[in-house]
Amino acid sequence: MNKEFPLKKMEQIELSITGLTHAGEGVGRYRGLAVFVPETAPGDTVLAEVLEWKKNYARARLLAVKKPSPGRRPPRCARFSACGGCRLQHVDYAEQLHLKTGLVKDSLARIGGLSGVAVRDTAGMDNPWHYRNKVVLQVGERGGRYRLGFYAGDSHNLVPIFQDGPGGCLLVDRDLNEVAKVIENLLNKYGHGAPGGINDWKRHKPFFRHVVLRKGFFTGEIMVVLVTGGGQWPGEKAFTGELLSQRSGLTSVVRNINDGPAGVILGRENRLLAGRKCITDRLDHLTFRISPASFYQVNPVQTLVLYRQALDYAALTGRETVVDAYSGVGTIALFLARRAKKVYGLEVVPGAVGDARLNAVLNGIDNAEFHPGAVEERLPALAACGLRPDVVVLDPPRRGCGREALEAVVKMGVPRVVYVSCDPGTLARDLGYLAGKGYRVEEVQPVDMFPWTQHVECVVYLAWGLPVSR
Numbered sequence: 001m002n003k004e005f006p007l008k009k010m011e012q013i014e015l016s017i018t019g020l021t022h023a024g025e026g027v028g029r030y031r032g033l034a035v036f037v038p039e040t041a042p043g044d045t046v047l048a049e050v051l052e053w054k055k056n057y058a059r060a061r062l063l064a065v066k067k068p069s070p071g072r073r074p075p076r077c078a079r080f081s082a083c084g085g086c087r088l089q090h091v092d093y094a095e096q097l098h099l100k101t102g103l104v105k106d107s108l109a110r111i112g113g114l115s116g117v118a119v120r121d122t123a124g125m126d127n128p129w130h131y132r133n134k135v136v137l138q139v140g141e142r143g144g145r146y147r148l149g150f151y152a153g154d155s156h157n158l159v160p161i162f163q164d165g166p167g168g169c170l171l172v173d174r175d176l177n178e179v180a181k182v183i184e185n186l187l188n189k190y191g192h193g194a195p196g197g198i199n200d201w202k203r204h205k206p207f208f209r210h211v212v213l214r215k216g217f218f219t220g221e222i223m224v225v226l227v228t229g230g231g232q233w234p235g236e237k238a239f240t241g242e243l244l245s246q247r248s249g250l251t252s253v254v255r256n257i258n259d260g261p262a263g264v265i266l267g268r269e270n271r272l273l274a275g276r277k278c279i280t281d282r283l284d285h286l287t288f289r290i291s292p293a294s295f296y297q298v299n300p301v302q303t304l305v306l307y308r309q310a311l312d313y314a315a316l317t318g319r320e321t322v323v324d325a326y327s328g329v330g331t332i333a334l335f336l337a338r339r340a341k342k343v344y345g346l347e348v349v350p351g352a353v354g355d356a357r358l359n360a361v362l363n364g365i366d367n368a369e370f371h372p373g374a375v376e377e378r379l380p381a382l383a384a385c386g387l388r389p390d391v392v393v394l395d396p397p398r399r400g401c402g403r404e405a406l407e408a409v410v411k412m413g414v415p416r417v418v419y420v421s422c423d424p425g426t427l428a429r430d431l432g433y434l435a436g437k438g439y440r441v442e443e444v445q446p447v448d449m450f451p452w453t454q455h456v457e458c459v460v461y462l463a464w465g466l467p468v469s470r
């Protein structure tokens with residue numbers, strides 16, 4: 001052990017938890033050193049065992065809570081510790097919302113250099129359970145049986161969701177949990193004849209890889225996507241037939257072929273096994289078609305809260321030209337099109353662009369155009385063609401916006417920017433950039449799209465104007 005280091009491995013220490021990290025771990029200080037302890041919350045005093053240390057921090061595991069914070073509550077899911085998906089299930093819901101607001105403020109100040117920005121309280125849910133309309137389950141093997149579950153933390157250790165504790169996941173819609181249970185049983189009935197079979201599970205690429213389930217909350221339509229390798233599967237027909245007889249009313253059953261590397265869920269090829277190629281859902285009187293690969297927000301109740309706030313920030317009067325960058329299946333674009341003169345959607349996934357175009361037709365909207373391609377290429381191209389939008393909505397994936405996209409926004413001098421983000425870190429980075437180029441960050445509304453997890457969505461209104469002093 002380094003002599004100067006204040007801790008040694010497996011040492012037990014008492015720690016006051018004073019903060020929460022963006023990974024949802026409690027953090028306290030031991031002789032000045034930051035110590036991260038999962039499953040703790042600010043206000044707890046805990047006994048923890050040191051697992052590892054680096055130059056500036058240590059990691060420890062919770063042994064006992066000596067004095068609980070007022071916000072601590074018993075986690076509802078028996079798999080809470082093993083699974084790691086719900087990093088905040090030990091924290092009361094109201095307290096979680098408060099902590100998430102703090103995380104957003106912290107990112108803005110620390111990463112974006114933006115202190116003093118108006119950050120509103122995080123908008124929470126009345127009933128924060130079973131809110132997910134989509135689940136991606138891992139197929140694994142336990143005791144010679146196929147099991148559906150999640151990988152624990154950053155590992156490949158399967159936590160089966162139908163073993164120990166409640167049947168299914170407490171965040172996932174109840175119908176989807178039931179469908180998952182049926183599929184697990186049927187994989188065990190019809191899966192053994194598949195290439196490699198269950199005995200070949202330790203192979204690099206097992207045949208059955210994932211089960212992706214989606215549901216339109218408004219329509220009740222359900223899609224099953226079974227992700228497999230590309231070989232022949234003799235049990236396919238019988239599996240599909242029995243799935244449909246056990247769960248009548250499934251709208252779409254698809255086999256997705258993925259022989260690619262682990263870590264990428266879906267392959268390119270979809271083979272329709274039964275029903276339609278897509279499902280539909282409704283949001284605020286608009287109908288949306290959703291294909292297997294298309295992005296669609298996973299919490300429909302909070303999506304409405306988010307989109308209505310975006311609409312409010314866009315302040316449309318019917319005369320505006322709007323760009324919806326990272327438009328997915330066109331949800332935000334079509335929301336805004338009803339109040340704008342013209343909307344351009346930009347999206348990189350061709351299937352999602354196809355869905356967005358169809359969604360415009362389905363909803364009788366003729367002032368929205370969708371363009372395939374990367375925003376960091378399409379937006380500068382539109383700027384070069386002389387487009388000067390009144391409003392740009394940015395809703396990028398977790399990694400945030402490409403720099404070229406932000407440069408194009410600045411170049412076009414867009415008066416109003418509405419930024420929707422699921423990652424406070426990259427949001428803060430991009431807002432910091434825009435603030436440095438002359439935008440005022442007027443208001444941030446965090447929305448709790450993912451209760452019991454550490455994640456938080458934000459919608460932000462920026463206006464073109466003099467830079468705030470930073």
Ligand SMILES: C[S@@+](CC[C@H](N)C(=O)[O-])C[C@H]1O[C@@H](n2cnc3c(N)ncnc32)[C@H](O)[C@@H]1O
Nearest residue numbers: 295297326327328347348349374375395396397
């Ligand atoms: C967070 S989702 C938002 C989708 C949509 N606005 C919604 O609310 O459903 C981000 C979208 O950006 C797309 N995307 C990712 N990288 C992109 C890029 N470089 N250019 C364009 N679209 C991209 C993804 O396919 C996805 O549809």
